[in-house]
Amino acid sequence: MVAEERVRRAVDRYMEAWSEGNRQQLLDVFAEDGEMTDPVGTQPLVGRKAIGEFWDFAHQDGEKTITHRSERIVVCANEALLEFVIEVRLPNNSGLDLRAFNHFVVNEEDRIQSLRAFWDESCMTQPEGMDLFVPDMG
C-alpha cells in the first residue's frame, strides 16, 4: 500500500508534466509497463514508448498550449480520482476547455500503473471570447 501523500505526488507530477510541457517527466511518472487509456473505450496504450507517442501526437501542432488544471482530487488507498480541466489554446484566439475525470492507480514505486480518462462530448466547452478549436482526432 502506498501512502496518500505519495499518490498525490504522482498525480501532481503527472499534471505538472503536461502544464510545463515536460515529456521526460511524463514518461518518468509512469511505470515501465504502465497503461494509459484515453478515453475509456479506446485501446489502452501500454508502456512508455506508446505513451510518448501519445504525447507527441498531442503536441504535433507546436503552436498549441495544453494546460491541465486540477479541480478536485479524491485519494482512496493507492488510487486517485481527479476532476480536472484541459485548457487548449491556439494563437489565433481559438481554444477548447475539456472538463474530464482521470482514474489513477499508483504502484509501490510511486509510479502510475494505470491511468484511465473519462470524457465525452458533454465535457467540451468553448472558452469565453474565443472561437471553438476542434481537435483533429487522427
Add this chain to the structure above:
Amino acid sequence: MVAEERVRRAVDRYMEAWSEGNRQQLLDVFAEDGEMTDPVGTQPLVGRKAIGEFWDFAHQDGEKTITHRSERIVVCANEALLEFVIEVRLPNNSGLDLRAFNHFVVNEEDRIQSLRAFWDESCMTQPEGMDLFVPDMG
C-alpha cells in the same frame, strides 16, 4: 458493448433506488455476482446478498433519509463516471453532504457488474443551517 443510453439507465435506476428507498430495485440493478466497493480501499462486497446487507446497514437508523443527487455523468463505452452528492438528513436538524464519485461498469444485461466509490474526508461538508451528522462507520 452496451449502448450509452443503457448505461445511463442503469445508473439512473441505481440512483433512484437510493432516493426512493427501494431496496429491491437496488438489488435488481446489480448483476447476481455484481461487486460494490465503497469506498475504494475497503473489501469489495460480492453478490446481491452482501450488497443487501450494506443497504440494511445504511438504513439501520430508520429516521434517516439518504438522498442521492446526480451532479454530472460521463459515459465511456460500457462504463460511467458519476459525480454525485449523498444528502443524509436526520429529524433533529442534523445532516451531512458527501460529494463523491462512483465508477460503474455495466454488463450486457444492463446490470451493474462493478461499482467503485471514491470519497474521503475532504468530500464531507455540513449542510447550511444544520448540525453535522457524524455517521457510525461500524
